[in-house]
Structures are given as C-alpha cells and as structure tokens.
Amino acid sequence: MLPKNERARARRYHFIHLTVTWRQLQHYDLLLEEYSYPISAIAACPFPLVDTKMKITVKFAIVLAAVLILKVTVGTTGLQQPSSTRREAFAGISTLVGGGAVWNTLGPHDAALAAEALALENRDRKNNKDALIREDYWFQTGKLPPRLLTTSLQGDDPQWNAFGRYKVCI
Amino acid sequence: MTPSGTHLEGTKFVFSLHCCASIDFQISLTLHTELFCFAFDDSCISSVDGGNSCTYVSLKQRVPAYGKYGSIIAQGAKEYEALGNILRQSQPDWTQALGLIRADLGATTVDAELKMILLATALMTSPNFPIPSKELLVARFYANEVHYAQGKLRIAVEGRSREDALRIWEFGKDSWNSEFQVLNRHITPKVGDKFELIV
Numbered sequence: 001m002l003p004k005n006e007r008a009r010a011r012r013y014h015f016i017h018l019t020v021t022w023r024q025l026q027h028y029d030l031l032l033e034e035y036s037y038p039i040s041a042i043a044a045c046p047f048p049l050v051d052t053k054m055k056i057t058v059k060f061a062i063v064l065a066a067v068l069i070l071k072v073t074v075g076t077t078g079l080q081q082p083s084s085t086r087r088e089a090f091a092g093i094s095t096l097v098g099g100g101a102v103w104n105t106l107g108p109h110d111a112a113l114a115a116e117a118l119a120l121e122n123r124d125r126k127n128n129k130d131a132l133i134r135e136d137y138w139f140q141t142g143k144l145p146p147r148l149l150t151t152s153l154q155g156d157d158p159q160w161n162a163f164g165r166y167k168v169c170i
Numbered sequence: 171m172t173p174s175g176t177h178l179e180g181t182k183f184v185f186s187l188h189c190c191a192s193i194d195f196q197i198s199l200t201l202h203t204e205l206f207c208f209a210f211d212d213s214c215i216s217s218v219d220g221g222n223s224c225t226y227v228s229l230k231q232r233v234p235a236y237g238k239y240g241s242i243i244a245q246g247a248k249e250y251e252a253l254g255n256i257l258r259q260s261q262p263d264w265t266q267a268l269g270l271i272r273a274d275l276g277a278t279t280v281d282a283e284l285k286m287i288l289l290a291t292a293l294m295t296s297p298n299f300p301i302p303s304k305e306l307l308v309a310r311f312y313a314n315e316v317h318y319a320q321g322k323l324r325i326a327v328e329g330r331s332r333e334d335a336l337r338i339w340e341f342g343k344d345s346w347n348s349e350f351q352v353l354n355r356h357i358t359p360k361v362g363d364k365f366e367l368i369v
Contacts, residue, residue, distance in 0.1 A: 120319070120341045132317040133287055137307035145311055145343070149348040152355040153305055 006127075120149045208338040225296050225303060229360055235292030236362045239285040246282025247346060251368045253279070253323075254343065257336050264330050270325045277335060278319060286349055293356040309352045315345035343368050 122144070128134040138144055253270040256262050273280040290309035295302065302310075319342030326335035350365040357364050 120322075120338065121315075123318075130315070130318075131314040132283055133310050133314065134313050135302070135307070136310035137304065138311055140307055141304075145308055145348075147348075148344040149312075149351040152351050153308060 175223075190238060201253040225294075226298060227293060227296050227356070231297075232293055232356065232361045234356060235289055239289040240357075240362055240365075242278060242285045243282045246280075246285075247350075247368055249277065249279045249338060250339075250342065250346060254336075254339050254368070257332060257339055262332060264278065264327065265269075267327045267335075268332065271327055283313060283317045283320065286316065286353070290349075290353060293353060305352060309349060312345050312349040316342060316349060319345055 125131070125138065128136065128139045131139075196329075216296060249270045252355040253267055256267045256270070269275045270277050271279060290306055290313065294309065319338055323335060323338045323342060326338055347367045350367055354364040
C-alpha cells in the first residue's frame with residue numbers, strides 16, 4: 001500500500017481526471033437529452049389527434065431507425081467479416097456510439113492533436129520527480145495553473161496571492 | 171521605514187495594527203519580524219498605508235539578482251524564439267536547431283532554466299517571511315514547464331520530427347511567456363527592463 005501522502009496525491013490526480021471525464025459526460029448527457037426529447041415527445045404525445053395507429057407508426061419508425069443504425073454500425077465495424085473477433089466488434093461499436101458521438105465535430109486528426117496537446121500540460125508529473133525544482137505550485141497545492149498566463153497574477157485573487165486570503169498580500 | 175509602515179529602530183519594531191474599524195493601536199516589540207509575522211499572520215497585512223511587509227522585497231535584493239541572471243534569461247528567450255523561426259521553415263536547419271537546444275553545445279535556453287528559478291527566488295522572497303509565497307511557487311511551476319518542454323523539444327529536434335517539435339515549441343513558448351508574466355511584475359524601472367514576451 002502507498003504511504004499516506006502518496007495516496008493523497010494519487011487521489012488529487014484522479015480527481016482532476018475524473019473532473020474532466022465528468023464534464024465530458026455532462027456534455028454527452030446534454031447531447032442525448034437534446035436529440036431524444038423530440039422523439040419521446042412524439043411517442044408519448046397525449047393529444048387525441050394522434051390515434052393509436054399513429055403511435056404505433058411512430059414507434060415502428062423508431063425501431064426501424066434503430067435497426068438501420070445497427071446495420072450501419074455492423075457494416076462499419078466489420079462485424080460481418082468472418083475474421084473479425086467479437087472484441088474488435090464491440091470496440092468498434094463503443095467507439096462509434098460513445099467517443100464518436102462526443103468528438104465527431106473535431107474530426108479524427110484534430111481530436112488526436114487536441115489529445116496530444118492536452119497530454120503536455122496534463123501529463124503525469126510523477127510527483128515532480130523529474131522537475132527542475134520539486135516544490136512548485138502544483139506540488140504544494142495540488143492545483144494546476146493555466147497553460148498560459150495572459151496577465152500577471154492578480155493580487156485580489158485568493159488562488160494566487162501570497163497567503164491565499166488577503167487582497168494586499170501581493 | 172518599509173512601505174508597510176513598520177519602523178525599524180535597531181532591533182526594536184513598532185507595528186501599527188488595525189484590528190477592526192474602531193480599534194487602532196500600536197505595539198513595540200523586540201521580536202524578529204518574521205517570527206512575529208509567522209505567529210500573528212494578520213499583522214503582516216495590517217498597516218497604515220496598506221502595504222505588506224511580508225512580501226516586501228528591497229531594491230537592494232532585486233537589483234543585483236536581476237543584474238546577475240537577467241541577461242542570460244533574456245538571451246535564452248531570444249534563442250528560443252530563433253529556434254521557433256527555424257522550426258517554422260519548410261526544411262529546418264537541424265544542426266542549427268540542435269545548437270539552440272542542447273546544453274552540451276552551449277545553448278543559453280537550457281542555461282536560463284535554472285537562472286529563472288534563482289531570479290524568481292531573489293525577486294519574490296521577502297526577508298520578513300520565511301515561507302515561499304504562492305507567487306514564487308507559480309514562478310517555479312512555469313520554470314519546471316519550460317524545463318520539461320525543452321527536454322521534449324531536444325528529443326524531437328534530435329529525431330528531426332518537425333511537427334512534434336513545433337507542437338512542443340508552442341507549449342514551451344506559453345510556459346516562457348507565463349514565467350515572464352510572473353517575473354515582470356517585480357521588475358520595476360529601477361530594477362531593469364522587463365522581459366519581452368516570445369512571439
């Protein structure tokens with residue numbers, strides 16, 4: 001088991017990464033909500049104008065759309081090819097449904113570049129073992145300053161000032 | 171008298187305290203200032219003119235430090251900028267690029283890393299307070315980022331990978347400029363010229 005201070009650092013590190021993941025999830029939830037709302041509204045429409053036949057038609061359309069999506073997914077992931085394994089197929093589906101839905105606006109090349117750029121500043125710092133001087137802001141507080149400071153540090157910001165509390169410290 | 175209103179009379183210090191709006195009184199102490207600040211944190215920010223003795227750094231400390239390290243840091247920044255210009259070319263001169271990033275070939279960029287930390291320590295460590303201020307920690311953080319970026323950049327230049335080198339150079343440029351943002355606030359006209367940001 002890791003010593004106490006190492007565990008605290010590991011928790012902080014995971015917290016930062018979980019925060020990012022949680023934001024992505026929130027974004028994904030919003031997307032889902034946005035797109036699923038009209039469909040569910042039609043399907044559950046209580047107006048008398050929409051009769052049972054209409055409801056059945058709408059539900060059938062939804063099922064048809066789902067089948068079509070599945071077919072496209074199977075086609076793109078190569079599930080029909082006899083050589084592909086089950087693991088590859090599931091990996092393909094999860095990429096298409098999960099990662100693809102969130103990141104498809106960036107495109108694969110841009111997404112790769114963004115991920116690499118993110119890796120430089122949000123890298124595993126290994127407890128500052130390889131740093132020039134170990135006791136820096138991240139090591140002492142567990143917080144990561146921005147990649148680029150556009151202005152000098154503001155004295156009235158408690159995150160940066162000398163003792164974290166007072167306006168006049170800087 | 172320091173800007174905080176702390177009067178120095180031999181080993182005797184007189185502190186003006188504002189505990190709240192209605193109470194205003196003075197105490198004379200023979201304690202060392204840093205001990206007093208450490209024990210009574212509020213006293214360090216309470217003064218007549220609103221200054222802070224705990225973060226006060228004299229010109230006597232800042233000027234020699236700037237004179238000692240400033241020119242190397244400025245030269246390092248210029249070389250780093252020149253390296254960026256080389257990498258932006260369609261066919262970079264890798265030999266020249268290596269000369270600007272490898273310490274064994276006399277690159278000032280690498281020499282400037284440690285000088286940045288030394289200058290930040292001299293500019294931001296007050297003799298009145300023994301603990302490094304958060305601002306100093308931030309300066310150290312960006313110096314560490316520069317160190318990391320230049321290490322990666324050296325590998326990319328040695329591998330002659332232009333895209334990687336440019337991407338890492340951009341990251342390093344942000345770190346250099348952030349470091350200058352922190353340092354420049356302490357470089358008043360009496361200390362010297364502020365560092366120019368890398369473009």
